Amino acid sequence: MQIYNTMTRKKEEFIPLEAGKLKLYACGPTVYNYFHIGNARAFIFFDVVRRYFEHLGYDVTYVQNITDIDDKIIAQSIEEKIEFHTIADKYSNAFLEDCARLGVKKPHHQPRATEVMPAIIAYIDELVKQGYAYESGGDVYFSAESLPEYGSLSGKKIEDQMAGARVEENTLKRHSADFTLWKKSKPGEPIWQSPWGEGRPGWHTECVVMSQQYLGETFDIHGGGIDLVFPHHENELAQALALRHKPLANYWMHNGFLNVEGVKMSKSLNNFFTARDILDQFSAEAIRFFFLSKHYRSPIDFNREIIEESEKAVSNFYSSIKQLLLSQSKSYSDLKAALAIDPELDKIKLEFDRSMQDDFNTAKAVASLFDLNRIVRSDAQDPAFRLKAAALLVNLGEVLGFFGKLEETLKDKTPDLSRQLIELIISLRAKVREEKNWALSDSIRDQLAALGVEIKDGKEGCTWSIKG
RNA sequence: GGCGACAUAGCCAAGUGGUAAGGCAGAGGUCUGCAAAAUCUCCAUCCCCGGUUCAAAUCCGGGUGUCGCCUCCA
Known part of the structure; x- marks a missing residue:
């Protein structure tokens, strides 16, 4: 089994940590909205990965997170004027529904960030104690400079990031490459108690905590969309390396984007179609076929x-x-x-x-x-x-x-009476055909077709089926 | 500014050194009263230029074009 590993940028022979077992983690959604058809690509692809390993006889454990606390959820809760956890519930339910409609097999575990809050806080606390993170003004930041390996997944150097003029100025950070582990909450925002006061977690720690909780400190495959390489997966990896001195995963897999007219589909560009809308227009299997007809790492144009x-x-x-x-x-x-x-x-x-x-x-x-x-x-x-x-x-x-x-x-859902009537008509038509009355014969065929009954004259006689 | 991906027929898309999978659409033949189905056949030298090699879509160099990441994002 050859797998392209984002870490090494090449295909590698897959060797599981434990023979016959696959420990797979793929990033799920942040539930602040309906997911779009581009997101669906990742969910479908990793579903195929899981299915294929099962097909090979592996004992697969597939974990997918649901991130249910985040800035965007808070923003959405303000927008919809509902409490944040109501928003999270609403969209996580929608997520589960849409995945089911897409024919995605349910992962073995789908933990939520808010369910593992004590573990998240403990993880951050440990990072602070070991000197990889620092508190600043009620926030906690991971110090990118404290970890020599920082940037190894995405191939980014801390110095290069300085060159990017768009990095937002944050005076609480010691270094612009540092990322937030804990955020002090503003009035009206959801809060959890922590050693640094009231606040909420940043984006990345929940995935480290949940993946390691279910799969161990190192697992086989970590996956997600290509955009997650940086910063999300880089920052997950950094925390795991800092605390456990081991890689979080042996293989990192990333799927390419879905584009619309050549430009990526994203919520921020507002050029997206929700999976639920597309599912109303096309069958789940057609959508799946569409994605699978192109290699997962290539961009694909929505068409x-x-x-x-x-x-x-x-x-x-x-x-x-x-x-x-x-x-x-x-x-x-x-x-x-x-x-x-x-x-x-x-x-x-x-x-x-x-x-x-x-x-x-x-x-x-x-x-x-x-x-x-x-x-x-x-x-x-x-x-x-x-x-x-x-x-x-x-x-x-x-x-x-x-x-x-x-x-x-x-399953033939045609009611008995209809079936008998159709077969009666066909047998009468057979008589007409014996007399070579093609006009009537064809007329019967056309009229049946108009009713949705399609008939085909073969050598062995006539077969029929209900269209649609 | 740093890093990366991609460019194959009308369309979608495999193929990473030995002479272009597959699908859709299209053309023609057989079969059939017709229709459908079935069946057979046809349909590209791989963005451009240069190089390496007996041999390149496939490797190297240089262009051109498109896109992505570096900021929330699958």
Whole structure:
């Protein structure tokens, strides 16, 4: 398994800390708003990472934080004139709902910052005691200069940051590269008691505390969007290095951005679409396909036409499987049971694995799905072989998070009476066809189509399906 | 100013030294009363210039263009 490690800027062979186990942490949202479709890319991608390791037989522990105290939440609570924790609850619930709609498997743990406040305070206190952080005017800052390794993840040097003219002047800081661990609260803001007075945590400590609490002082993979490399992950790492003298994670993975017309989608640029809006327009699997058809580290342009194409691709898979099962009078469980070893199909499976193990080349892995799809659709192939191919298609598709709705879709929800009526009409039409009354025959087909019943005349007779 | 990424057909997109995966769209053939499906075939020399090499989309140098990080952000 090759994984591109942001720390070393190259692909490395993945070696787990403990054989057969994966400890994975990926940054979740700060819950001050509905998340946008760009955020969804990260959630979907790390869902695929998790699924793939599970597919390989790993015992995976996946932890994702929910940051529910932060400046932006406070700002939003003022804007909506509601208490901050009500805002946090509202948007964390929305986050959970939207992820479920996106077909993202629930992480094993989703801790919230406010639940681990004593641990956060203790962590900061320890940093102060060991001389890596200092109190200043009721705030606490991490001293970047105190840690020689500071900047190793993002490749930034403290001196270079000085050159950036946009670093905000903060006279409480000893050095402009220092970052806030604890903020003294202003009147009306939520407060926690601390050794430095009333205040609230800065942005980064909660992730260190929560990840280490569930995964240990060092874990396998830490992930998130590319923008988190600096400052968020750099600052998490700094705290862990300072206190534990060990890397926080062995592999750092970052997904690229979603752009809109070439420019990144972000809440601050206000050029975003919420995932919930997009989910109302496209299926979750089409959205997933859209993301997975490009390598995760590359930027991807939000494009409705391409998502529509993705919609076609996904429904093509579904209809291939559906048609095959229909023609063989097989059920969903027959399909699942048909997964078997087959030399020819194993080649495709091997290719799929090869793609995935090359730093999650999902775009290439998807091509393997199409290889299988071609077999499933092909009349020229042996029926048993086609069924096996379909079983593998579903099996590998599920690794990428597809086919979650397959079982449901296959259930024939047509009421008995409707079914009998449709079949009656078709049998009457068959008589008309025997008489070669094509005009009437076609008219019946058109009228049924108008009602959403699609019929196809094959050599073996006529098949029908309900559209939509 | 510092650091980094990307540039492949009409569109999306793999490919990191051996002569361009896959998808969508398109063209043509077979099949079919027609439609659909199926099936077969066709459709790029990889931003520009120079270099290394028997051999480069793939390595090196120089351009051009687009984007990102350095400030909240997946």
